[in-house]
Amino acid sequence: MELQVYIESGVIESYVLGIADPEEILEVDRMKEQYPEVQQAIDEFSIAIEEQAFKNAVEPPEEIKQQLLSSFQFHHPAKSNTETPLLVAYKSTVDNETPNISSIPSITNWKYLAAASIVLFVVSATANLLLYNRYTSTKSQYVALINERNSLQANNQVYQTKLRDYQSATEMMADPSVAMVQLKDPAHKKDNMATVFWDKKTKDVYLLTNKLPAPNTNQQYQLWALVDGKPVDAGMLDPLCTSLCKMKNIPLAQAFAITLEKVGGSPVPTMDQLFVMGNI
């Protein structure tokens, strides 16, 4: 009884028409193995549909068959293990040989597809090329910008250092306990000039070279403090120092002088190389 209900539920027809759910298909597949009645119902409806279709057959255009025949190439038959029954005429003529199709015929638009794919390829290649060019030029611009930024940053640091030097120099000069000593050519022949700032409290000595000829590479200017008529070494002038240069501490002095000595300095000043001098 229940089997009859199942058969008449409509699921068999859905199955044959190909509109059944996946679960329904599994179910019918299982049921038809188990119950010959189900298989019979499937066959009956299949035949009904088949007869209906043949009764309503519509003759297709003549040329389709010719097109199909010419597009197939019948050769290289392969052996098939499974028989293909039901189609009696087919079986008797072909038997165990299986057809082989070496070329799939063009229906209507493979040409368009091929043309479209070529066009797409060309477009894509062109776009790639354009983008690559743009990428390389952007990359070089980027590198240039990085370099520019680096040099700007370096310049900025140079200016900051200079500014800091000038600031501390200004502060020092404004300090009342700092004595400013102008050193000039003792013979008054050349306009060589230097300035010594001497902090009487801290005993710090700073030297500013206003105008001194550039020394040879093996020579270096040396500052001297004259204490009770005797010269005391006050330090070598660093050739890299361009503004206010810190020298040695001097506790007491009456005058300052600069001589040109060999690199590293000398224990006693070379008096014929005296460039500038000034009293406090």
Add this chain to the structure above:
Amino acid sequence: MLKQREQSAFSYLYDHYSGALYSIILNIVPDRDLASDVLQEVFIKIWKQIESYDNIKGRLFTWMLNVARNASIDAVRSKGYQKSQQNRELTESVYFAGGSTETNTDKIGLKKVVNSLKEEYKVLIILSYFEGFTQEEISKMLGIPLGTVKTRMRSAISQLKQLIR
């Protein structure tokens, strides 16, 4: 020799089945030129796959019919066809306009039978069988609960079964 035998086998297959298959294709693809393309495609598929066809799974014609139905639905769903039919579909769509604007291809084959069904059944068979929508999709399209779609579908099918017999 072999070539000739294969050719005559194909000729037989074509002569015997093309008319029945063409009628179902026309039910789904009303455009005759496109339907002819689909018929060609269907025979190529059938010929290529005939060795994998298993008669335990069902009758040969049932299998061929499903190949034809699927190929037709695919053709109708393809973008190019959709575009060309966009305007027509608005006025001719079966489930909007009912049977009032039947095309010629509605008067042949299985569709003729389906068109004599009650309106609410006809819609379900057309959407599922001729247009290939799942029951879930149909439930969403029509705004009817899935359970209702399922029970109505069963009734529609048993009605159809009576008409075919």
